[in-house]
Amino acid sequence: xxxxxxxxxIVGGNIEGDESMEINRIRPVHSDEQGGLAIVFSKKDLKAxxxxxxxxxxxxxxxxxxxxxxxxxxxxxxxxxxxxLMRYYKASKYKLFDQGNTSENPDIYIGKYCQVGQGCxxxxxxxxxxxxTIGHNVAIxxxxxxxxxxxxxxxxxxxxxNSIGNYSFEYMTGKKSRYERVESVGRxxxxxxxxxxxxxxxxxxxxxxxxIGQGTKIDNxxxxxxxxxxxxxxxxxxxxxxxxxxxxxxxxxxxGQAGTAGHLTIGKNSVIKAKSGVSHxxxxxxxxxxxxxxxxxxxxxxxxxxxxxxxxxxxxxxxKEIGKERSFFAKIFNF
Numbered sequence: 001x002x003x004x005x006x007x008x009x010i011v012g013g014n015i016e017g018d019e020s021m022e023i024n025r026i027r028p029v030h031s032d033e034q035g036g037l038a039i040v041f042s043k044k045d046l047k048a049x050x051x052x053x054x055x056x057x058x059x060x061x062x063x064x065x066x067x068x069x070x071x072x073x074x075x076x077x078x079x080x081x082x083x084x085l086m087r088y089y090k091a092s093k094y095k096l097f098d099q100g101n102t103s104e105n106p107d108i109y110i111g112k113y114c115q116v117g118q119g120c121x122x123x124x125x126x127x128x129x130x131x132x133t134i135g136h137n138v139a140i141x142x143x144x145x146x147x148x149x150x151x152x153x154x155x156x157x158x159x160x161x162n163s164i165g166n167y168s169f170e171y172m173t174g175k176k177s178r179y180e181r182v183e184s185v186g187r188x189x190x191x192x193x194x195x196x197x198x199x200x201x202x203x204x205x206x207x208x209x210x211x212i213g214q215g216t217k218i219d220n221x222x223x224x225x226x227x228x229x230x231x232x233x234x235x236x237x238x239x240x241x242x243x244x245x246x247x248x249x250x251x252x253x254x255x256g257q258a259g260t261a262g263h264l265t266i267g268k269n270s271v272i273k274a275k276s277g278v279s280h281x282x283x284x285x286x287x288x289x290x291x292x293x294x295x296x297x298x299x300x301x302x303x304x305x306x307x308x309x310x311x312x313x314x315x316x317x318x319x320k321e322i323g324k325e326r327s328f329f330a331k332i333f334n335f
Contacts, residue, residue, distance in 0.1 A: 002089060004056055007037065008072050010085045011058060017070030023056055026089055026185050028208045038068070039207065041077065079172040079180040086183035093185075094131035094148040117154065129165075135192065147204070153192030153214070161199045164188050168206040168226030168244065182206055184226065191232075194218070203244075213250065231268065249284065
């Protein structure tokens with residue numbers, strides 16, 4: 001817990017409202033959560049302040065009109081000060097100042113303040129950091145790291161060499177360097193009946209949560225960025241990648257080496273074919289292919305028309321003598 005007075009002192013802001021109020025979580029401006037502290041990072045956040053359900057909000061003077069009970073007004077977003085606040089919050093929430101191995105097996109590390117259900121099985125090299133919650137019948141294989149605050153449901157299988165709960169890839173302009181990383185205080189939530197293959201990385205949310213929906217199956221070598229919401233019963237094939245704030249609704253299938261830009265939504269029951277690059281949102285039942293990805297049928301029609309034009313152009317060309325010579329030498333030297 002941290003009170004408003006302490007927060008204002010850290011970020012250098014002026015308080016409008018109850019300075020004794022305490023908060024126990026940091027959350028996005030736009031969220032279904034009730035209460036907590038929200039921080040305005042972008043113009044998109046400003047558009048959502050009128051609907052925020054946060055008890056406390058940090059931002060420019062325009063936040064004074066929002067429904068939050070207490071406002072902390074700052075002149076500008078200072079990466080160093082905000083990171084100081086979020087690191088303090090994160091260390092307090094997950095008690096990172098008090099770490100140690102609670103496992104009876106010397107080959108497995110289980111941090112303090114964790115909850116582990118019945119019937120779980122952890123292989124050598126597994127590291128589970130402070131404040132992780134794990135349901136029943138969970139299997140975690142060798143050398144996987146589960147970072148602080150991660151929540152895992154029941155009947156989940158996580159194969160070898162995964163890293164779950166990494167820093168988000170979110171940066172701001174800093175004073176000491178051009179890019180300064182924004183501290184990540186969100187979590188990764190893996191719902192029940194999820195299967196995760198080998199060598200995957202799942203980043204925690206910056207302020208909110210990265211969520212893997214119930215029954216989703218993830219192949220090997222998949223990157224899931226910060227604040228992504230993967231729906232229920234999705235299939236993510238090897239070497240797919242999802243930039244931050246990507247939402248896949250339920251029953252979406254993504255084939256190998258496809259990827260998405262951030263801040264977009266793919267509707268339920270959609271398919272993204274292999275090697276596609278998705279640059280904007282698509283509705284439910286979409287069938288996508290290509291770069292930039294579009295409706296697969298339209299893409300195939302365009303490709304067929306292009307092939308027809310190419311063949312027509314080639315048939316109108318007159319053969320040249322040099323072409324005959326090249327054809328002759330090709331037979332000898334296998335050019």
